[in-house]
Amino acid sequence: MSTKHIPEIIMLGTSLESKGGIASVVGIYQKNDFFKQNKIKYIETHKTEGAADKVTVLIKAILIFISAILRYKIKIVHIHSASYSSFFRKSIFIVICRLFSIPYIFHLHGGGFLDFYSNGSRLLQKWICYVLKKARTIILINSTWEDRIFEISNNDSIIFIPNAADVEELPALPGRTNRNLLFLGDINENKGVYDLLRSLVKVVNDYPDAKLIVAGTGEIEKAKSLCEELKITANVEFPGWVSGDKKKDLLIKSDIFLLPSYYENIPVSLLEAMAYKITPVVSNVGGMPDVVDEASGIVMSPGNINELTQALSTLLANTQNSKKLGENARKRVIDKFSPQKILPQINSIYAAIN
Numbered sequence: 001m002s003t004k005h006i007p008e009i010i011m012l013g014t015s016l017e018s019k020g021g022i023a024s025v026v027g028i029y030q031k032n033d034f035f036k037q038n039k040i041k042y043i044e045t046h047k048t049e050g051a052a053d054k055v056t057v058l059i060k061a062i063l064i065f066i067s068a069i070l071r072y073k074i075k076i077v078h079i080h081s082a083s084y085s086s087f088f089r090k091s092i093f094i095v096i097c098r099l100f101s102i103p104y105i106f107h108l109h110g111g112g113f114l115d116f117y118s119n120g121s122r123l124l125q126k127w128i129c130y131v132l133k134k135a136r137t138i139i140l141i142n143s144t145w146e147d148r149i150f151e152i153s154n155n156d157s158i159i160f161i162p163n164a165a166d167v168e169e170l171p172a173l174p175g176r177t178n179r180n181l182l183f184l185g186d187i188n189e190n191k192g193v194y195d196l197l198r199s200l201v202k203v204v205n206d207y208p209d210a211k212l213i214v215a216g217t218g219e220i221e222k223a224k225s226l227c228e229e230l231k232i233t234a235n236v237e238f239p240g241w242v243s244g245d246k247k248k249d250l251l252i253k254s255d256i257f258l259l260p261s262y263y264e265n266i267p268v269s270l271l272e273a274m275a276y277k278i279t280p281v282v283s284n285v286g287g288m289p290d291v292v293d294e295a296s297g298i299v300m301s302p303g304n305i306n307e308l309t310q311a312l313s314t315l316l317a318n319t320q321n322s323k324k325l326g327e328n329a330r331k332r333v334i335d336k337f338s339p340q341k342i343l344p345q346i347n348s349i350y351a352a353i354n
Helices: 021-031 051-071 085-099 113-118 122-134 143-153 193-206 220-230 244-253 268-275 305-317 319-336 339-353
Strands: 009-014 040-046 076-081 104-108 137-140 158-160 180-184 211-215 256-259 279-283 298-300
Touching: 009 021, 009 051, 009 085, 021 076, 021 268, 021 339, 040 051, 040 085, 051 085, 076 085, 085 104, 085 122, 104 122, 113 122, 113 143, 122 143, 137 143, 137 339, 143 158, 180 244, 180 268, 193 211, 193 220, 193 305, 211 244, 244 268, 256 268, 256 305, 268 279, 268 319, 279 305, 279 319, 298 305, 305 319
Parallel strands: 009 040, 009 076, 076 104, 104 137, 137 158, 180 211, 180 256, 256 279, 279 298
Antiparallel strands: none
């Protein structure tokens, strides 16, 4: 992505056309003129194409990165990273930062980073410790990891800054019947999709008009097979990955948002759903309890199908309560997670480093 100003900060992350949380978060920065205001050059280090294209994008990013360092006086490198391949890609840029003595911010995304560290070899754990320790600041997007990341890194500069969500003027919300359920994300075991489908059996028995939209990529055929086995096929749709107007259309029509994950951070999809007055039902993992409180939704234990079923039944039985929770959910996002609340916190980190 080109910039007309002379950059002072380089930000590294995935392509803004990619799927996932980092692209969503950085897209919000861009939409709110954060790049221009802070003289940021954004370099895409990854795209969700084939293996050959990914290598090409990475090599190009390395060359652009080195060229920018040599050409401009770069004061900060802001690195958005998750686990596994994302972390390994960013490691290349961290080595370059160290060689040129440029301070970097390590902005940690993804819900599986602690397992990535714990399950890694001793050599990998040492490298993770080094990367985190040498960061000028570590940004966490959920508060529950702060102690553990400090144990790993011994870095005193760890700051909790949650993801932001754009809170647009809401259009009319026609067709909300308190029967439209929505899941947005990867379709797999870790996201709790199969627990969600199993919980739906009793729900559709009591509420035959309940409809669940499972929007995302992943194990779609496996999920469809389970629906057939559970005899709930008529109540579940799989539209695939949605974005833009298609996603907005689902958000406008949905009443309840479901994310019973086993691992999570602060999903942008959760914030987006709440901004549309959709009542969230989420598991108490990662940063989701930072987002959803008892006045704005329901927080349940991951893997507890009975608890998930009860949460759904409670909301479907009481339309007024569900609607009130949805209204509070939007207010909570406006008060705590809007760009106007989040971006100044990042500005403060930049100012402190400068």
